[in-house]
Amino acid sequence: xxxxxxxxxxxxxxxxxxxxxxxxxxxxxxxxxxxxxxxxxxxxxxxxxxxxxxxxxxxxxxxxxxxxxxxxxxxxxxxxxxxxxxxxxxxxxxxxxxxxxxxxxxxxxxx
Amino acid sequence: xxxxxxxxxxxxxxxxxxxxxxxxxxxxxxxxxxxxxxxxxxxxxxxxxxxxxxxxxxxxxxxxxxxxxxxxxxxxxxxxxxxxxxxxxxxxxxxxxxxxxxxxxxxxxxxx
Numbered sequence: 001x002x003x004x005x006x007x008x009x010x011x012x013x014x015x016x017x018x019x020x021x022x023x024x025x026x027x028x029x030x031x032x033x034x035x036x037x038x039x040x041x042x043x044x045x046x047x048x049x050x051x052x053x054x055x056x057x058x059x060x061x062x063x064x065x066x067x068x069x070x071x072x073x074x075x076x077x078x079x080x081x082x083x084x085x086x087x088x089x090x091x092x093x094x095x096x097x098x099x100x101x102x103x104x105x106x107x108x109x110x111x
Numbered sequence: 112x113x114x115x116x117x118x119x120x121x122x123x124x125x126x127x128x129x130x131x132x133x134x135x136x137x138x139x140x141x142x143x144x145x146x147x148x149x150x151x152x153x154x155x156x157x158x159x160x161x162x163x164x165x166x167x168x169x170x171x172x173x174x175x176x177x178x179x180x181x182x183x184x185x186x187x188x189x190x191x192x193x194x195x196x197x198x199x200x201x202x203x204x205x206x207x208x209x210x211x212x213x214x215x216x217x218x219x220x221x222x223x
Contacts, residue, residue: 045214
C-alpha cells in the first residue's frame with residue numbers, strides 16, 4: 001500500500017514568515033495531491049489540491065508544488081498569520097478517489 | 112447549506128457493547144468514506160462506498176462493519192467495542208470525478 005510521510009511533524013514560525021511542509025509518497029499510481037487543514041476541534045478542510053499533470057498551483061498565500069519523478073509534493077504558506085495555526089495533512093490519492101493521509105504537521109504561528 | 116452530518120457527536124460506551132455511528136449528507140455525493148483519527152497517526156480509512164450496492168474495506172476494517180442504507184446515508188458499526196477503538200471518527204463524501212472530500216464534524220468515541 002501507499003506509504004506517506006510528512007516533514008516536519010511540527011513547525012513554529014514567526015508571523016509574516018513563510019512555512020513549507022513536504023510530503024513524500026511511495027505509490028507511483030498516485031495522481032491527486034491535496035492538502036487539508038484541521039483547526040483544533042474542527043473537521044479537516046481541503047485548502048488546495050493539484051493533479052498529476054500540473055507542477056504548481058497557487059491560491060493567494062498558499063501554493064502546492066509537485067515533483068512526480070521524485071514522488072513528493074509540498075505546501076507553501078507565505079506571510080503567515082495566527083489563523084494559519086493548525087494541523088496540515090497531505091493525502092495523495094489514486095484514480096479510485098481513495099486518499100492516504102500523512103500523520104500531519106502541527107504549525108504554530110507566533111505573533 | 113449542503114453538509115455532512117454525523118451522529119452522535121460524542122459517545123462513551125462499555126467494552127463489548129455494539130454501537131452504531133451514523134452519517135448523512137445533503138451534498139448529493141455518491142462516494143462516502145469512514146476514517147478514524149488517532150493522535151500522531153493521521154486519518155486511516157476504515158471502509159468506503161462508491162454507491163448503494165458497493166462496499167469496500169479500507170486499511171483498518173477489522174472489528175468494524177458498515178451499511179449504505181441510501182445514497183445519503185452511511186453507517187459504521189462496532190459489533191463488540193474494545194478500548195483501542197477509542198478515537199475520533201470522521202465520515203467524508205466526494206463526488207465521482209472530483210476527489211476533494213467534504214468531512215463531517217466527527218464523532219468522538221470512548222470505549223471504557
